[in-house]
Amino acid sequence: MHASQTFPAILPALSEILAFVSRHAERHGFPSRRCLQLQLGVEEVVVNICRHAYAGSEGEIEVTLGLADDRFLVEIRDRGVLFDPLAQPRPDFAVPLDEREEGGLGVFLVGSVFDEVRYRREGEANVLELIAMLPDEGRRGCP
C-alpha cells in the first residue's frame, strides 16, 4: 500500500494533511485515540515546515503513507533549507515552563507519539520518516 499526496506548505493545508493521514491510519486499524496521537506528531512536523523550510517563499510538502511489515510509515518531504529535527536539543524540563525557550516542544512531541523517527537529507530534500507500529503488533497507550 502506498498513498502519496502533495500539499502547499502553508498552515491552511494542515487540516487536509491531518485528515489524509488519519483516514489511512484508521483504515489500518488504529483506534481513534491513537489516530489523534499520530495527527499530533504529523502536525508538529508540518507546522515546522510551513514556518521555517521555505523562508517565506512558496513550497510544497509531500506526504507518503505506506506499510512495511508491522509498521505504518508516514514520510514527510520538503525541499526547503536543511533541517534535522532530531538534531535539536530536547526541551529542558528542569527549567520552569514559563521561562523555557519556545520551540523544541513540538519536536519532542513527535518523538513521544511515534515509535521511531528517522531523518535524512536526500539531495535538496529533507525527508522525515515517522513510524508507528500497527495496532495488532504492539498497541501503545500513552505517548
Add this chain to the structure above:
Amino acid sequence: MTIMQTSTIRRDDSLVLSVTGRLDAVTAPELERDFPAAAARRLILDLSGLEYISSAGLRIILALVKGQKASGGSLSVCGLSGLVGEVFAVSGFDSFLPIYPDVEAALAASA
C-alpha cells in the same frame, strides 16, 4: 476537521472559559484573538470538550498563564482527558498549573 469553539460563564469572581474541539496551529491563534487577556482575576480553563491539542495550543495556554500572572490573577485548568491529558503530562504542563477534575472542583479550590 479544524474546528474550535469557546464559551464563557462568569461564576462569582471567576471566569470559566470552555474550549471545545481542536486546539491546533490553525485554531490556537483564533483563541488568542478572541479571548481578551486578563478578563477576570480567576480564570478557569475548562478543557473537558477538547479533543485535540498540539504544541501551538500549549503555547496559547502558556501565554494566558503569563497574562494572568502579569495582571495578578490566576489560571487553573480542568477537565483533562484523552490526548489532551497525555500532552499535558508529557510536556510538563501538569506540574506547574493547578489542575482539577472538573469546573466545580476548580471553583471550590479558588473560592
